[in-house]
Amino acid sequence: QSALTQPASVSGSPGQSITISCTGTSSDIGSYNLVSWYQQHPGKAPKLIIQEVTKRPSGVSNRFSGSKSGNTASLTISGLQAEDESDYYCCSYAGPTTWVFGGGTKLTVL
Amino acid sequence: QVQLQQSGPGLVKPSQTLSVTCAISGDSVSSNTAAWNWIRQSPSRGLEWLGRTYYRSKWYYDYAFSVKSRMNINPDTSRNQFSLHLNSVTPEDTAVYYCARYVGVSPGFDYWGQGTLVTVSS
Numbered sequence: 618q619s620a621l622t623q624p625a626s627v628s629g630s631p632g633q634s635i636t637i638s639c640t641g642t643s644s645d646i647g648s649y650n651l652v653s654w655y656q657q658h659p660g661k662a663p664k665l666i667i668q669e670v671t672k673r674p675s676g677v678s679n680r681f682s683g684s685k686s687g688n689t690a691s692l693t694i695s696g697l698q699a700e701d702e703s704d705y706y707c708c709s710y711a712g713p714t715t716w717v718f719g720g721g722t723k724l725t726v727l
Numbered sequence: 728q729v730q731l732q733q734s735g736p737g738l739v740k741p742s743q744t745l746s747v748t749c750a751i752s753g754d755s756v757s758s759n760t761a762a763w764n765w766i767r768q769s770p771s772r773g774l775e776w777l778g779r780t781y782y783r784s785k786w787y788y789d790y791a792f793s794v795k796s797r798m799n800i801n802p803d804t805s806r807n808q809f810s811l812h813l814n815s816v817t818p819e820d821t822a823v824y825y826c827a828r829y830v831g832v833s834p835g836f837d838y839w840g841q842g843t844l845v846t847v848s849s
Binding site: 651653655662663664665667668669674706708710714715716717718719720721 | 773774775776779789791792825833834835836837839840841842
């Protein structure tokens with residue numbers, strides 16, 4: 618059982634927006650602004666798409682955005698495209714010197 | 728451009744030691760700003776952070792509680808690489824093992840190795 622809770626699946630049509638939630642506790646998401654999100658295509662390594670809750674690494678589309686409220690972080694993908702179909706994982710620093718991941722969410726673009 | 732290239736056996740017998748190596752290019756294992764991590768992924772446990780090493784005038788090591796007694800990370804400055812050693816393995820340790828970089832000034836696991844599937848079986 619993963620430390621952070623994500624929905625197993627979400628879906629949306631091209632052009633729509635979807636949001637994936639990631640629920641933790643006051644010991645991880647609630648205590649640190651060190652939430653990151655990863656996109657993982659089948660058979661590939663995860664790719665960092667959001668860091669420090671809201672920041673996009675260089676080269677990541679501005680269709681991806683992140684936010685946090687209390688113990689829950691969220692990833693929003695706007696203007697859905699077929700290439701966004703993938704698995705998405707959240708991650709949070711949980712101190713001291715420990716990181717925890719969510720169980721992953723499978724995004725289907727209809 | 729940072730690249731992490733993993734190598735290691737894909738099959739390990741129960742009770743033996745699992746070893747995977749991560750060769751770094753485009754950065755240094757003894758960088759003063761990066762930490763070098765091991766993360767594994769399995770259907771039963773999902774993504775699990777295992778441990779890290781980093782150099783800040785001396786070497787530091789941190790391990791997840793779940794593997795602390797069985798795991799070692801060894802940096803090799805001469806080859807610019809670091810290795811994971813997990814002993815006394817069981818079938819529960821079957822997973823894809825990833826190495827990944829974490830830079831404190833831009834927090835996140837920003838570069839990953841390609842992954843090494845390690846199966847623990849007799």
